[in-house]
Amino acid sequence: MKRKTALISACIALAGTILLSSSALYGNDPKPTTIGKYGYFFVGGQYYVPAGSTQHYMADQLYVEYFLPAKPSQKYPVVMIHGGNQTGTNYTSTPDGREGWAQYFVSQGYAVYVVDQVGRGRSVYQTNVYGPTEESSAEGVAETFTAPQLYNQYPQAKYHTQWPGTGLPGDPIFDQFYASQVFSMASWAEAEAVNKPSLIALLEQIGPAYVLGHSQSGIWGVMLADARPDLVRGVIAVEPAGGPVVGYTPGGYPYGLTFGPLNYAPALKSPSDLHFVQQTAPDAPNLARCWIQASPVHVLPNLRHTPILVVGAQASFLTPTDGCWSKYLTQAGVPNTYLYLPNIGINGNGHTMMLEKNNLQIAAAFTQWLSDIQHKY
Secondary structure, eight states, rough: OOOHHHHHHHHHHHHHHHHHHHHHHHTTOSSOEOOOOOOOEEEEEEEOOOTOOOOEEEEEEEEEEEEEEEOOOOOOEEEEEEOOOOOOOOHHHHHTTEEEEEHHHOOOOOOOOEEETSSSSSSSOOOHHOOOOOOOOHHHHIIIOOOGGGGGGGGGGGGGGOOOSSSTTSSHHHHHHHHHHEEEEEOHHHHHHHHHHHHHHHHHHHHHEEEEGGGTTTTHHHHHHHHHHHTTTEEEEEESSOTTTTTTTTTTTTTSSSSSSOOOBBBOSSGGGGGGGOOOOSSSSTTTOOEEEOSSOOOGGGGGGGGGEEOOOOHHHHHHHHHHHHHHHHHHHHHOOEGGGEEEEEEOSSOOGGSSSSHHHHHHHHHHHHHHHHHGG
């Protein structure tokens, strides 16, 4: 009983922190974005019967939240896909109550569709289907995302200045962010496999779109464009996770960029047809030695006409590998642009740049790129 009382007291204290943060920080945007229509729907999904049961349940459905501008001015919508242990809330606000990327894109005339990955957030997690989960500790989140400059785990960490608060547990802004963290599928290969068809179903429903992915889903726009080049008009890959070939699992990305098959030419009989080699030296100090294809090189013809923007931050744990994605795509015959944010005067960002103090400055760079590529369609 004593332990239960202590737990309840702790929960009340945390709730008080969140409410205080909300009342103190929310609603401070002087010119809120005008949204013409807002709502949600689910796409994909299939019924299944668990072993030993006669009852039907649903899995693989994708939650989609949409924001339609009051005065649309852009031909194609934007689909926003979050990263690991996150949900679509990453794009709809910031922990200190400022407008998110979703609202900014709407203000520029884009229809925006924000998803919760399959098995994440409001896309229900079915343990019988997806298997084990993983989660992040508060300390791990602070070290990796919100206060890396205090831990100095990699050379670029010291440049991190853009998180709106201390970045440590107990700070109300950090507590808001950590409260948003959820369980993820432990298997990233499974996450990719179950999200791909549901995301394609979304594109089939809304029509051709730009795809913006971050971290775990950073390269998924490329995966979708390879599968359905008719439905992807451009890809913004924000700090894709891991790096080509390496990935986050012992086996890495067997298809170079993804766990699942891509349409290489010459065609692959199996992923073992791809051969990889690591650079003998990095392109610059404090960068990773990229993995690229060894000869013979297989190209990705379905991606040759899809504009792709690979985005790197100054102070992220993934800064050393961001450019490797661009290098791999280029070698595979895929034109792309690598945007290292400091090169356009945007400094101090960590991995969760969509939540940081200059998040709308970054969003403006993205919409400028989209404006630049619109002549292609």
